[in-house]
Amino acid sequence: MYFIAVYAKNEKENLSDAEKQALAKSSGRSNKSTRLGRVLVDSAKQIAQHLRGEIELPMKVVRVVPDVDIRAIREGQGLTRAQFAERYGLQVRAIQEWEQGRRKPEPRCVPT
Numbered sequence: 001m002y003f004i005a006v007y008a009k010n011e012k013e014n015l016s017d018a019e020k021q022a023l024a025k026s027s028g029r030s031n032k033s034t035r036l037g038r039v040l041v042d043s044a045k046q047i048a049q050h051l052r053g054e055i056e057l058p059m060k061v062v063r064v065v066p067d068v069d070i071r072a073i074r075e076g077q078g079l080t081r082a083q084f085a086e087r088y089g090l091q092v093r094a095i096q097e098w099e100q101g102r103r104k105p106e107p108r109c110v111p112t
Helices: 009-013 017-027 035-051 070-076 081-088 092-099
Strands: none
Touching: 070 092, 081 092
16 A cells, blocks of 8 residues: 655645654655656656646547447448448448447547
C-alpha cells in the first residue's frame, strides 16, 4: 500500500516539525527522492505549465468507435451477410461476430 500526500507549496512550508516527521514516517521513506518520484514531480510541473499555457505538450487523439448496429444497417439495405461483405470488402465472419456482439468493428471500418 502506498501513501501519497499532495500539498500546495505554501501548505507544506507551514507544516510543523512534528507534522513533517509524521509525513516522512507515513511514507516510509526519508527525504531521498526516487527516480519514479522525480518523474512524477516533473510530469506534474509540466502539466501545470501546460494548463497555464506556458508550454505545449504532445497530444494523441484517440478515436473511440461508437456502438454501431451492423445488423440494422445490413438489413436496412436488404442485404445478406455475404452481399454486405462483398459490397464493402469485409469478411462474412467479421460481420457475423459484430452482429452477435463478440467483436466490435475497428475504427477504419466505421464511417466518420
